[in-house]
Amino acid sequence: xxxxxxxxxxxxxxxxxxxxxxxxxxxxxxxxxxxxxxxxxxxxxxxxxxxxxxxxxxxxxxxxxxxxxxxxxxxxxxxxxxxxxxxxxxxxxxxxxxxxxxxxxxxxxxxxxxxxxxxxxxxxxxxxxxxxxxxxxxxxxxxxxxxxxxxxxxxxxxxxxxxxxxxxxxxxxxxxxxxxxxxxxxxxxxxxxxxxxxxxxxxxxxxxxxxxxxxxxxxxxxxxxxxxxxxxxxxxxxxxxxxxxxxxxxxxxxxxxxxxxxxxxxxxxxxxxxxxxxxxxxxxxxxxxxxxxxxxxxxxxxxxxxxxxxxxxxxxxxxxxxxxxxxxxxxxxxxxxxxxxxxxxxxxxxxxxxxxxxxxxxxxxxxxxxxxxxxxxxxxxxxxxxxxxxxxxxxxxxxxxxxxxxxxxxxxxxxxxxxxxxxxxxxxxxxxxxxxxxxxxxxxxxxxxxxxxxxxxxxxxxxxxxxxxxxxxxxxxxxxxxxxxxxxxxxxxxxxxxxxxxxxxxxxxxxxxxxxxxxxxxxxxxxxxxxxxxxxxxxxxxxxxxxxxxxxxxxxxxxxxxxxxxxxxxxxxxxxxxxxxxxxxxxxxxxxxxxxxxxxxxxxxxxxxxxxxxxxxxxxxxxxxxxxxxxxxxxxxxxxxxxxxxxxxxxxxxxxxxxxxxxxxxxxxxxxxxxxxxxxxxxxxxxxxxxxxxxxxxxxxxxxxxxxxxxxxxxxxxx
Numbered sequence: 001x002x003x004x005x006x007x008x009x010x011x012x013x014x015x016x017x018x019x020x021x022x023x024x025x026x027x028x029x030x031x032x033x034x035x036x037x038x039x040x041x042x043x044x045x046x047x048x049x050x051x052x053x054x055x056x057x058x059x060x061x062x063x064x065x066x067x068x069x070x071x072x073x074x075x076x077x078x079x080x081x082x083x084x085x086x087x088x089x090x091x092x093x094x095x096x097x098x099x100x101x102x103x104x105x106x107x108x109x110x111x112x113x114x115x116x117x118x119x120x121x122x123x124x125x126x127x128x129x130x131x132x133x134x135x136x137x138x139x140x141x142x143x144x145x146x147x148x149x150x151x152x153x154x155x156x157x158x159x160x161x162x163x164x165x166x167x168x169x170x171x172x173x174x175x176x177x178x179x180x181x182x183x184x185x186x187x188x189x190x191x192x193x194x195x196x197x198x199x200x201x202x203x204x205x206x207x208x209x210x211x212x213x214x215x216x217x218x219x220x221x222x223x224x225x226x227x228x229x230x231x232x233x234x235x236x237x238x239x240x241x242x243x244x245x246x247x248x249x250x251x252x253x254x255x256x257x258x259x260x261x262x263x264x265x266x267x268x269x270x271x272x273x274x275x276x277x278x279x280x281x282x283x284x285x286x287x288x289x290x291x292x293x294x295x296x297x298x299x300x301x302x303x304x305x306x307x308x309x310x311x312x313x314x315x316x317x318x319x320x321x322x323x324x325x326x327x328x329x330x331x332x333x334x335x336x337x338x339x340x341x342x343x344x345x346x347x348x349x350x351x352x353x354x355x356x357x358x359x360x361x362x363x364x365x366x367x368x369x370x371x372x373x374x375x376x377x378x379x380x381x382x383x384x385x386x387x388x389x390x391x392x393x394x395x396x397x398x399x400x401x402x403x404x405x406x407x408x409x410x411x412x413x414x415x416x417x418x419x420x421x422x423x424x425x426x427x428x429x430x431x432x433x434x435x436x437x438x439x440x441x442x443x444x445x446x447x448x449x450x451x452x453x454x455x456x457x458x459x460x461x462x463x464x465x466x467x468x469x470x471x472x473x474x475x476x477x478x479x480x481x482x483x484x485x486x487x488x489x490x491x492x493x494x495x496x497x498x499x500x501x502x503x504x505x506x507x508x509x510x511x512x513x514x515x516x517x518x519x520x521x522x523x524x525x526x527x528x529x530x531x532x533x534x535x536x537x538x539x540x541x542x543x544x545x546x547x548x549x550x551x552x553x554x555x556x557x558x559x560x561x562x563x564x565x566x567x568x569x570x571x572x573x574x575x576x577x578x579x580x581x582x583x584x585x586x587x588x589x590x591x592x593x594x595x596x597x598x599x600x601x602x603x604x605x606x607x608x609x610x611x612x613x614x615x616x617x618x619x620x621x622x623x624x625x626x627x628x629x630x631x632x633x634x635x636x637x638x639x640x641x642x643x644x645x646x647x648x649x650x651x652x653x654x655x656x657x658x659x660x661x662x663x664x665x666x667x668x669x670x671x672x673x674x675x676x677x678x679x680x681x682x683x684x685x686x687x688x689x690x691x692x693x694x695x696x697x698x699x700x701x702x703x704x705x706x707x708x709x710x711x712x713x714x715x716x717x718x719x
Contacts, residue, residue: 135367137210139163139183139190141241144323144343146607147203147216148233153322156181167194180225183207188378189214195223204231206376206432210242211347211368213376213527213606215433228434229522236372236607238346240323247304248274249350252325253591253610254341259285263591264341266302266309267351270660274300275351278311279650281591289595289640293711294650296704347612349620349658358660362621365613366574372607373532374574375518376432386540387426393447396420398488401480403684406673407489408691410682411479414492420477421448425500427540429518433527437520444515444537446500447477449491450550459548461555462496463487464541464578466534466571468562468585469599472513473499486559486584486677496551500541502560502567504601505530529604531570538571542578554579561585561677562637565630566602566615573621581622584630584677587668588638589647590615598638616651620658623665627655630669630678633713637675645670645696646710653700668696670715692717 140163143154156165156178165178180193180202188208194201194216200223205214215231249267256262260283266276276297283290297309307318307325316339318327323343328336347365354361370377397420403411423446431437451460465476465487476487476499487499503513517526518533528536538558546553557580560568565586572581590602591610603609619627631648639647652668659666671678672690680693694715701709 135188135209135364137207137239137242138185139165139181139207141239142322143212143237143239145212145235145237147235152237154178154237165192193223193225202226202231203235204228204433205235205237206371206378208371208376208378209364209368210239211371212237212239213371215527229437231433232524234525234527234606238612240346243346245353247302248353249348250302251343251345251348251350252341253344254325254339255284256280256329256339257337259283260290261591263344265345265351266297266300266307267353269352270355272353274302276300276309277351278309279589279591281589282595289592291589291592291640291647293641293646293707295707296701298704342611344610345612345614345617348614348617349654351654352657355657355660358620358623358658362623365617365621369574369613370532372612373529373604374536375429375527375532378432383539383543384428384430386543388544389424389426391422391424393420393422396422396447397449398474398478398480401478404480404482404485405685406482406676406678406683406689407485407685408681408683408689409485409489409492409679410684411489411492412684413682414489416479416488416492417452417494418449418491418497419452420491421450422446423448423498423544425537425540425544427536429528429536431520431527434520434522437522439518439520440516442515442518442533442536444501444503444513445473446498446541447473447487449477449487449495449497449499451491451494451496455550459550459552459555460494460496462498462545462548462551462557463490464538464545464556464558465490465497465499466502466538466558466560466564466567467499468502468560468564469510470512471502471564473501483561483676484564486561486582486679489679490559496545496548498541498545500537502534502537502564508599508601510599526605529606530601531566534567535571535574538567538578539575542575546577553577557581559584559677562675563599563601569615569618569622569627572625572627573618576625578622578625580626580628582628582630583619585632585635585637585675586615587619587629587631587648587651588615589651592640592647593638596638596640614651614654616654616658619652619655619666623655623659624662626665626667628667628669629655630671632671632673632675634672635674643711643713645713649696649699649710652696656699667693667718668699669693670696670713694718 139156140158141156145152145154151170153168153170154165156163163181163183165181166175167178168175176194176196178192178194180191182191188206190205190207190212192203194203199218199220201216201218202225203214203216205212213236216233216235217226217230218233219226252264254262254264260280262278262280264278268274277294278297279294280292295311297311299308299310301308305320309316313332314329316327316329318325318339324341326340328338330336347368349361367379370379397416399416424443425446426441426443428441429439431439467473467476467484471484475481475484477491479485479488487497491497501513503515504510505517506514515533518528519526542556545551545556556578558568558572558578559582561584565583568581569583569586572578593602629652631645633645636644641647649668652666656663656666680691682691683689694717697714697716698709698712
């Protein structure tokens with residue numbers, strides 16, 4: 001049987017990315033309505049997309065025509081108002097100090113950590129519910145905090161209307177009592193004072209779904225609560241009381257024999273059968289990266305405290321203590337070698353035990369990530385309004401020059417029948433921690449491509465295109481750009497395209513786009529992680545597209561390459577309005593990235609990203625919406641393995657577990673190339689290049705001893 005080619009922009013879903021022909025199979029949209037339509041593939045090998053499918057149940061509509069752009073100088077205001085959280089404490093006497101203090105060893109702690117009456121939450125204590133969409137977490141329980149460079153363990157109890165608590169520094173020293181504990185349940189602010197040997201610290205933490213993020217002050221002289229601007233230091237943390245079930249899932253970042261760094265994952269699958277993996281990603285005593293394949297564990301037992309398993313001649317035993325694990329292992333039946341580790345990926349989906357709770361895990365995890373990475377944002381609060389200015393588009397459209405050598409979207413068959421407009425977004429992010437300390441507006445540039453002619457009934461589908469390193473919005477709309485031509489390609493295929501600038505903070509000294517960090521007025525450091533800021537920009541782009549009368553709001557897609565693939569993944573994970581995502585050149589093992597010379601802008605500043613999530617968890621947050629992950633057979637950007645796509649297969653396998661019964665909505669497009677975006681249509685410059693979108697055929701091991709699935713490059717066409 002002749003296999004028809006499949007092209008990434010040929011959508012019956014009215015979409016951008018699914019390498020999917022609706023005549024070959026139905027595709028489930030997020031609301032569960034199957035979409036269809038005809039592909040219009042011509043027998044001569046050139047794709048003629050014909051009609052785009054739209055609406056529920058696969059109803060067809062004519063191929064859209066194009067429309068003219070807006071007028072220069074037009075200003076549009078979108079969205080709501082800044083959301084602000086609770087109120088700060090009264091001003092006190094103390095000032096910030098660079099001396100953070102230690103565990104308080106040798107000093108005399110306060111006699112009592114009791115706080116009673118109105119300062120406590122008088123509502124009944126709710127039992128912890130893992131991943132619940134209703135936030136049942138309270139201060140009561142154990143908390144693991146990172147306060148600047150210190151690691152702290154906080155325990156809070158409640159009796160009647162009184163809170164008591166203790167704090168222990170993991171570096172050593174006896175627990176000290178906390179005082180002035182208060183809990184504003186309505187606005188989700190936890191506050192307490194720590195008194196050490198010669199210092200006083202006040203903490204103010206946003207508590208969301210078992211995570212905390214916030215700030216603390218430190219004074220050498222005054223025990224009084226200072227003004228909010230004196231909270232110069234940052235703290236984040238999580239509670240096993242609310243995040244953990246008794247036994248699973250569990251992930252530890254471990255070190256074997258003092259030098260081999262690895263990730264150990266243990267979980268029950270959807271059927272309750274225990275399984276696990278171990279991936280060594282580096283040897284810290286040897287230069288370069290010593291990445292290994294991922295191994296399936298055998299002879300696995302785990303009761304919540306004691307762990308045993310085997311791996312290729314090694315037998316491990318370990319015991320947990322708090323967030324740590326330690327033990328020994330033998331090699332081929334002899335020796336006794338140490339291994340230690342600490343909890344990781346505490347927000348992760350795991351290896352299958354959460355399949356039935358996917359929706360509640362997804363909602364809770366979005367809320368946790370917003371708290372940790374987006375300035376303590378509450379997901380159910382209002383988001384700020386954007387002011388969008390339409391300006392002159394010098395040099396538009398950017399359609400001169402030749403098509404780049406690996407552009408495979410059959411551009412000669414799709415003329416540039418669109419009009420380009422330059423936009424500038426200005427958005428006041430607000431400051432939930434201190435509403436009076438609002439940061440400057442965040443600004444970024446964009447280009448809007450609008451098809452010529454009138455829109456179809458209901459509007460055009462739209463693509464929000466994002467660039468990677470060394471790119472910008474203009475590159476996305478430039479015909480001859482080597483890497484980031486996917487925005488211009490979508491515009492030719494009659495999508496509305498909003499290409500937005502993705503940049504870096506100034507400290508990286510990387511261009512061409514620089515976006516200052518979101519820092520509150522009166523503060524010197526940001527409560528946002530850099531990818532949190534980028535996800536914020538994506539949502540503002542979705543706001544804008546959703547507000548346009550010529551855009552169909554349920555058909556907005558996000559696509560990017562490299563860093564743009566990272567932003568497409570995280571932005572789509574955090575915004576359920578995105579109908580589909582395409583992440584090209586980005587599905588890496590982030591632990592390998594730490595040692596592989598990759599740009600470190602993916603890391604978090606206030607916390608360790610590895611302690612909370614893996615990129616597979618962001619991919620899982622997109623489920624059940626369509627996600628296309630594009631990786632190249634010879635793309636060594638993120639892996640040192642001889643078959644670098646193996647790491648991509650490991651990551652997408654974990655994401656596919658989060659997709660569960662919707663796993664067909666996750667496509668791992670495994671193309672022939674290196675670090676490039678691909679469509680799968682005719683390559684105008686090199687017509688002999690392979691055509692069609694080919695997915696990885698083998699996506700999981702057939703047994704615990706099967707290692708070949710990771711290196712198997714066999715592909716199959718989607719249809």
